[in-house]
Amino acid sequence: MKKLTIIGGGPAGYAAALYSSNFDLEVTLIESDTLGGTCLNRGCIPAKYWLHVAELNHEIDTSNEYGIEIKEKKINWAETAKKRFDTVNKLVGGIGILLKSKKVQVVEGWGSVKDSNTVIVKKSDGSEVELESDFILIATGSKPRSIPNIEVDEKFIITSDTALNWEEPPKKVCVVGAGAIGCEFASLLNDLGSEVTVVELDNEILPGLDKRTSSELRKQLSKRGIQFKLGTSINSINNKTVEFSDKESQDFDTVLIAVGRAPLTENIGLEKAGVVVNKGYVEVNLDTYQTAKDNIFAIGDIVYGTPQLAHVAFAEAISAITFIATGEKKPINYSAIPFVVYTRPELAEVGINAEKAKEQNITIKQSQHSFAGVGRALIQNQNQGVVRVYAEEAGSIIGASVCGPAAGEMIHELMYMVGWEALPSEASEFIHAHPTLSESIGESLLSLSGKGLH
Numbered sequence: 001m002k003k004l005t006i007i008g009g010g011p012a013g014y015a016a017a018l019y020s021s022n023f024d025l026e027v028t029l030i031e032s033d034t035l036g037g038t039c040l041n042r043g044c045i046p047a048k049y050w051l052h053v054a055e056l057n058h059e060i061d062t063s064n065e066y067g068i069e070i071k072e073k074k075i076n077w078a079e080t081a082k083k084r085f086d087t088v089n090k091l092v093g094g095i096g097i098l099l100k101s102k103k104v105q106v107v108e109g110w111g112s113v114k115d116s117n118t119v120i121v122k123k124s125d126g127s128e129v130e131l132e133s134d135f136i137l138i139a140t141g142s143k144p145r146s147i148p149n150i151e152v153d154e155k156f157i158i159t160s161d162t163a164l165n166w167e168e169p170p171k172k173v174c175v176v177g178a179g180a181i182g183c184e185f186a187s188l189l190n191d192l193g194s195e196v197t198v199v200e201l202d203n204e205i206l207p208g209l210d211k212r213t214s215s216e217l218r219k220q221l222s223k224r225g226i227q228f229k230l231g232t233s234i235n236s237i238n239n240k241t242v243e244f245s246d247k248e249s250q251d252f253d254t255v256l257i258a259v260g261r262a263p264l265t266e267n268i269g270l271e272k273a274g275v276v277v278n279k280g281y282v283e284v285n286l287d288t289y290q291t292a293k294d295n296i297f298a299i300g301d302i303v304y305g306t307p308q309l310a311h312v313a314f315a316e317a318i319s320a321i322t323f324i325a326t327g328e329k330k331p332i333n334y335s336a337i338p339f340v341v342y343t344r345p346e347l348a349e350v351g352i353n354a355e356k357a358k359e360q361n362i363t364i365k366q367s368q369h370s371f372a373g374v375g376r377a378l379i380q381n382q383n384q385g386v387v388r389v390y391a392e393e394a395g396s397i398i399g400a401s402v403c404g405p406a407a408g409e410m411i412h413e414l415m416y417m418v419g420w421e422a423l424p425s426e427a428s429e430f431i432h433a434h435p436t437l438s439e440s441i442g443e444s445l446l447s448l449s450g451k452g453l454h
């Protein structure tokens with residue numbers, strides 16, 4: 001039986017270990033911290049937990065619009081935080097049980113590559129062990145990026161690593177960076193009653209996503225009271241005072257730095273082992289996930305040029321393990337990966353948007369359908385937002401951008417259309433149930449195929 005050693009037990013590493021059980025592989029997984037990685041412990045799960053609490057709070061605060069009067073609302077923050085940890089612990093525990101059931105040997109410690117067949121594990125008690133294997137898979141993930149001259153103390157100037165552990169949300173917060181993580185924090189903190197200012201260097205929130213859709217989300221967030229300072233950066237932070245590049249100063253309780261994530265590829269022996277590292281990321285062959293060394297593989301957030309998302313990490317794990325175990329290449333369709341921002345309302349995209357089409361010289365046709373007249377959205381009081389679908393001028397559907405209720409669920413229908421290169425005329429033949437939010441997709445498709453209904 002061939003041996004595989006995996007370094008890192010986040011979504012990339014643990015998914016690779018679990019999927020290996022479909023094949024004849026003996027797997028050892030090394031993790032220096034907690035199984036589940038960023039996603040389960042400091043990322044996707046705790047962030048979505050707090051977003052859910054925030055949405056619940058908003059629903060309660062607005063229930064009187066439906067004639068439901070709540071006389072006294074009390075939040076027991078200790079209970080709220082406890083449930084966050086219980087939820088994460090359940091998931092982390094579940095990963096441990098799954099790995100055990102699939103006979104993966106989990107080793108605690110810091111893994112580094114000694115040579116193409118040897119990994120050294122440094123344990124927390126200072127002892128070291130050497131593991132020999134046929135293949136090595138690196139999945140060490142990422143950490144929050146910092147800003148030059150601004151020192152993160154994880155007390156006043158914090159990152160997502162500690163923000164999601166708070167017992168009670170801060171009252172007045174400056175969020176630096178309006179990417180997905182920054183926008184999600186802004187949305188949830190606002191719904192929990194914090195005063196929020198978001199600073200972004202770009203001239204629109206969510207750089208890289210469809211500009212019109214992002215701007216619609218920003219307008220909705222602004223209406224809720226979130227302040228945006230676009231085209232602005234931070235000059236300095238002194239005590240509690242933040243000075244912005246436009247020279248304005250404001251005092252805050254907390255500054256949350258959310259300017260992206262840097263790959264964790266230091267001190268793991270990569271260069272010495274002959275693995276090529278580019279701007280901190282590992283260069284791989286995207287058909288096989290092989291690095292410059294044929295039997296050393298890399299997947300997840302450390303890979304150069306692919307999106308840093310948990311579901312991408314899962315997909316890369318499946319593809320890499322299939323190649324390691326069978327030699328079969330199973331490349332991922334990176335052009336049909338859903339991207340979701342879990343704000344209220346959500347924003348979700350797949351494939352090409354208007355700006356990307358222009359950059360790539362693709363002539364597109366597009367349709368859009370607003371949620372304004374969608375019955376289900378109106379019932380839920382969430383009828384602001386839009387579905388946009390993009391197709392090649394005389395060809396298939398190549399992208400979509402949605403801002404609205406449950407956009408993160410609805411995007412999957414559009415993902416299949418993009419992935420399977422459906423023609424608008426084909427896709428528009430399918431019938432959507434009424435009354436649903438997804439009807440807005442059906443309406444967009446009818447318009448895109450030249451015969452709109454409502």
Ligand SMILES: Cc1cc2nc3c(=O)[nH]c(=O)nc-3n(C[C@H](O)[C@H](O)[C@H](O)COP(=O)(O)OP(=O)(O)OC[C@H]3O[C@@H](n4cnc5c(N)ncnc54)[C@H](O)[C@@H]3O)c2cc1C
Pocket residue numbers: 007008009010011012013030031032033034035036037038039040042043044045047109110111112139140141142160181264268299300301302308309310311312313342
């Ligand atoms: C606030 C926040 C919200 C997010 N929300 C979403 C979301 O909604 N959807 C989504 O798809 N993605 C989201 N992400 C991104 C997602 O968390 C990452 O893309 C995903 O965790 C990447 O998986 P990974 O396994 O590559 O890395 P990681 O999850 O970072 O795991 C790497 C693991 O390797 C371990 N490790 C590192 N070095 C070593 C070593 N030398 N030896 C042993 N172990 C080591 C680390 O301790 C860690 O456990 C979010 C991230 C953040 C911060």
